[in-house]
Amino acid sequence: MKIAVFSDPHLGYARFEEDSYIQAERAIASASEKADLILCAGDIFDTKIPKLETLKRAMEMFAKARVPVYAIHGNHERRAKDMVNPAQLLSVGTKLRLLHGEAATHEKDGEKVQVFGMGSVPEEYAETALKAAMEGFRKEDGAFAILMIHQSIKELIPGGDDELSLDYLEALPFDLIVNGHIHETSTKLCGRFIIPGSTVITQLKKDEMADKGYFLYDTKTKKAEFVKIQSRPFFYEELEFKGAGEMEIRERIREKVKEIRAKHPDSVIAIKIDGTLKEGLSGSDIKVDGYEHVFVENRLNVGSLTAKLERIRSSREANLSMRDVAVKELKAKTEGKIDRFDSTELFEKLVVGPDETMEYLESRNKKKA
Numbered sequence: 001m002k003i004a005v006f007s008d009p010h011l012g013y014a015r016f017e018e019d020s021y022i023q024a025e026r027a028i029a030s031a032s033e034k035a036d037l038i039l040c041a042g043d044i045f046d047t048k049i050p051k052l053e054t055l056k057r058a059m060e061m062f063a064k065a066r067v068p069v070y071a072i073h074g075n076h077e078r079r080a081k082d083m084v085n086p087a088q089l090l091s092v093g094t095k096l097r098l099l100h101g102e103a104a105t106h107e108k109d110g111e112k113v114q115v116f117g118m119g120s121v122p123e124e125y126a127e128t129a130l131k132a133a134m135e136g137f138r139k140e141d142g143a144f145a146i147l148m149i150h151q152s153i154k155e156l157i158p159g160g161d162d163e164l165s166l167d168y169l170e171a172l173p174f175d176l177i178v179n180g181h182i183h184e185t186s187t188k189l190c191g192r193f194i195i196p197g198s199t200v201i202t203q204l205k206k207d208e209m210a211d212k213g214y215f216l217y218d219t220k221t222k223k224a225e226f227v228k229i230q231s232r233p234f235f236y237e238e239l240e241f242k243g244a245g246e247m248e249i250r251e252r253i254r255e256k257v258k259e260i261r262a263k264h265p266d267s268v269i270a271i272k273i274d275g276t277l278k279e280g281l282s283g284s285d286i287k288v289d290g291y292e293h294v295f296v297e298n299r300l301n302v303g304s305l306t307a308k309l310e311r312i313r314s315s316r317e318a319n320l321s322m323r324d325v326a327v328k329e330l331k332a333k334t335e336g337k338i339d340r341f342d343s344t345e346l347f348e349k350l351v352v353g354p355d356e357t358m359e360y361l362e363s364r365n366k367k368k369a
C-alpha cells in the first residue's frame with residue numbers, strides 16, 4: 001500500500017496565509033492521486049481558534065481528498081480536555097478521521113494498515129501518555145502498524161531533556177513511526193521514523209530553503225520517497241559588514257534582493273546582517289527599506305561583549321540615560337509595526353507597573369477602535 005504523510009500545514013498562518021492554503025491543497029491533491037491513504041501529523045491549523053474563513057477553507061480542501069485521511073491534533077490546536085479543538089471540528093465536518101489514543105485500520109486488496117495516533121501532549125508527559133494510550137492498543141494480525149505522533153524528539157532538538165527519544169521509539173512495536181511538530185524534513189532509524197516537515201514557510205531559517213512536500217511511503221519496499229509540491233521559493237542570505245555605514249548596508253541589501261528577485265519574483269527572502277558598524281552607530285540606527293516578503297534579522301554590533309560595552313560607553317558619552325537607551329530601543333523595535341501607542345508613553349507606564357500599563361493600553365485601544 002502507498003501512504004502519503006504530510007504535516008504542519010498551519011492553515012491560516014498569518015504571515016503567509018494564502019500560501020498555507022494553496023500548498024496544503026496541492027499536497028492533498030497530489031497525495032490523492034498517488035496514495036491509498038493520507039496521514040496528517042498535526043498542526044493542521046495555526047491557532048486553537050481559527051477564523052471561520054480558515055475553517056471553511058480547511059473543510060473544503062479535506063473534503064476533496066479522494067482517499068481516507070487519518071490525522072492527529074498538534075500543539076497549535078491543543079486545548080483543555082473538555083474543550084473542542086479545531087481538528088476535532090474538522091473531523092465532524094469532513095471524512096477526516098482524528099485519532100487520539102486510538103487506532104484505525106485501512107484495508108485494500110487484502111492488505112491492512114493499522115494507524116495508532118496520539119495527538120500532541122506536553123513534552124514532559126509524552127512518554128507517560130504514550131505508554132498509557134498504548135495499553136489499549138492491539139496490533140492486528142498481519143497488519144502494517146504505524147504510530148503517528150506530534151512531539152519533539154530529544155536527539156533532534158538541542159538542549160532538551162523531557163522529550164521522547166529515538167531509542168525509546170525504536171523499541172515500540174510499530175513498522176513505521178510518523179512525527180509532526182518538527183518543520184524540517186528528515187528520516188531516522190533507517191527509514192522507520194519519518195518527519196515530513198511543514199508544507200509552508202514558518203520560521204525563516206536557513207533549513208527552510210529545502211523543498212516542501214510530503215512523504216510517499218510504500219509498505220512493500222519499506223521506503224519513503226519525498227514528493228515535492230510547488231511552493232513559494234525561500235532564500236536565506238547572510239551579509240557580513242565591517243565598520244559599515246547605513247548607505248553601504250542598504251545598498252548591499254538592495255543588490256541582494258534585486259539579484260534574487262530577478263529570477264524568483266515571488267520569493268520570500270530572509271537576510272541576516274551581521275558584523276560591525278562605523279563608530280557611533282548602533283544596530284537600531286540602521287533602517288532598511290520595506291520590501292515585501294523580505295525579512296531582515298539585524299545582528300549588527302551585537303556579536304561581541306566588547307561591542308556591547310562599546311555601545312553602553314558611547315551612549316554614556318552621548319549623555320543618554322539608561323532610560324533613554326531603553327526608550328530608543330523600544331521605539332526602534334515597534335516603529336512601523338505598532339501604531340496604537342506612543343513608545344515613550346508606554347515605557348513610562350511599564351516603569352510604573354503592570355496595572356498602569358494595561359490601563360494605558362486599554363485607553364489607547366478605545367481611542368483607535
Ligand SMILES: [Mn+2]
Pocket residue numbers: 008043074076181182183
Ligand atoms: Mn507546527
